[in-house]
Amino acid sequence: MLLATAGAAQLALAQAREIDQRSRYTAAMDQTFTQYIGSRIPHTAYSFGTQASVPWAENGYAIRSLADLRASFNPLEDFTGAITINGELQVYSAAFNAPDHRLGTDRLGLWANLPGGAWTVRVGSQPDSRLGWPLNGTPIAWNRIPAALLPYAAEWRVGQFVALQNFGIYYVAEIQPGVSVRLAPLQGSPATGEFLYNLIAFLPVDSATSIAPIDRSSTVLRFSPGALSPTIRVGHRVAATTTDTLVRNAADVFVTAIDHAAGIVQLNRALPLDPIAAGRRFVFYPRITAGQVWSKRQWDITAPSAFLAVEFDIVLFEGLSPAFESMGISNAEGFARADASHPDAPFGAWPALWAYSADDGDRTKLRDTSEMDFMELWVSPNSGMKLFSTANIGGTPAWNRTTGGYSLSGNGRNLVPASMAGAHKVAVVYTAQKTYHYLDDVLIRVEAFRWTSEAPIQIGMNMAMGSIQRGFAANLNFPFRPEHFQRAHLDIKGVRIWHRAR
Structure with a gap:
């Protein structure tokens, strides 16, 4: 009896603490994004497409051409440039181009492409x-x-x-x-x-161990004679490995000449690496390109009282059956069935909507950067199209919406539909050093988060295409054949931003 009473008291105390934490973190949890924003006029808004009209906002922009895109967006993020992280396979161009950035009548498509056409797993x-x-x-x-x-x-x-x-x-x-x-x-x-x-x-990824050191000016890699696979070819992209990840490969570094017998590889430019001793394993694979855009406009949210809200109107993998789901395929037969039923499933697709520290001209602010993630979606045999994330870098989850309500231990993606294919609205509110994340007007996650950077914020949208870093590769997050590029695109119809610096 005493044990039962003590257990009930502990439960009541835990429930009281949970109610208190909810009241501190989640003042807007019972509102939709539309209700929360109300009649506020957007500070900035973009509409995309050859027939786009200027959106209603203090600063409205209709992006009808690549020239319009260049006027309002950059193809590379200010601080990171052409660096690709997390062992991602794609490379981003330093200029907007039609294959990777496609304007339809009512949208901008960010596509992944396989220029050489060769990619089979x-x-x-x-x-x-x-x-x-x-x-x-x-x-x-x-x-x-x-x-x-x-x-x-x-x-x-x-x-x-x-x-x-x-x-x-x-x-x-x-x-x-x-x-x-x-x-x-x-x-x-x-x-x-x-x-x-x-x-x-x-x-279709090869590697070999170098026998000579390199420095930041090196454009020649040397390997033991005969160590280079004949499948390594001119045009293949080049990266280097470390114990825990692939080295971030800045710009588009690729093979321009190769002598397989002698073990010599000529690069189009030097790898942006600190001096490396002999014995490093270098990686070679077919070149994959993809589209991304970063806003030229910046928003200052460095003050504790700053307010920012962003809403994206997007379409994912249009034309793919909304019923596509491949959660938990773990054998060749299951993969073959999924592949046969959806031969153009965008395996490897990794669309993202996010924000990062911008360069406002004061390079001393490079010492600290921040990242706010609005949406990441991985498509793989492990997860289908359900692995939807809204976590910030450096944030602390406060509440997640689950099928059973709000929970500290749940995950926001529990309420994501079986497939994310189709039209969606993704939104986030940053206020009082918390982020509120919404999917299709429904709040799915709240996170304690402080923008620690001294620099303002810059908003980006991109399509990545898989990874060969340990964690992502274990999730089989990469394309399996050329057809998987056919629907690997993120379409953006519009973006709206509300902002108050203080």
Whole structure:
């Protein structure tokens, strides 16, 4: 009886604390975004499309052409430039172009493209618990290779990247045809235990270890004679690995000449890296391009009393069946069924709406940057099109909306529909050092967040296309074949911004 009474008291105390925390963090939780904004006039608004009209706002812009786009937006973010992070596969151009930035009658499409047309991932799975793959670097016997992969074994080469679902990224360290293959881990992927059951993906990504140091002026990479796979070609993009991630690859660095026999690779420009000793593993893969835009206009939210609200009117993967869902595919048969039913599913697509520190001319402010994420969406066999995130960098989740109401332990994406394909409105309010995140007018997340940068905010929209960094590769977040680029685009119909500096 005493235990029951004590338990009830603890429960009542926990509920009281929860109510108190909700009252402190979530004053607007019962309102839609439309109700919250009310009749406020936008400070800035953009409409996109060849037939766009000037939107109602203090500063309204109709973006009807690439020239209009250049007048109001930059193709690269102020501070980060052409850097791609998180092992992302795509490169962003320093100029707007029609393939990556396409204007329709009522929208701007940010597309991912495969200029060379070559990108094929071979997929299999290991369904037999007796045939696990050792991850400690010992050879994997040929009889442990899934039947779905054996027809392509002749394509395998030393240095090729292999993604193991839910485990990480590896490379082929040794092949003895008909006998065994040996994998080595990259970026801290597991190096003990066994890999079982899940999907195995051999990617069109090659690597080799350098035998000579490089510095910031180096445009030549040197490898052991014969160490470069014949699949590495002129035009392939180049990056370098570290223990935990791919080095951020600034600008479009690619192969301009290659001598496979001598092990020499000529680059179009130097990699933006600090001096690197011999022994670094470099990565080569087909060039992928994609579109992004960053606002030239900036908004100051450095004061604690600053207010910012942003609403995006977007369309995702138009033409794809809204019923598309591939959550939890873990075997070759399941992947084949999903692939057959949706051959143009945008696997690897990674559209994002976000904000970052802007360059307002005072370079001393580079010492601190902030990031506010309005939307990120990953499309992969692991998650289908449900992995929707609104987390800020440096933020602390206060409340998430779940199917059971608001929760400290839930996640905002629990209320995301089975597929994010189609038209949506994504919005965020930043006020009193908190962000309120909305999807289709419904509040799904509240986060304690302070804009720590001394610089103002700049708003960006982009389409990334997969990653070969450990965590994303384990989620199989990359395209599998050229058809997956056909619907990999983010369409923006309009953006509205409300702002008060103090």
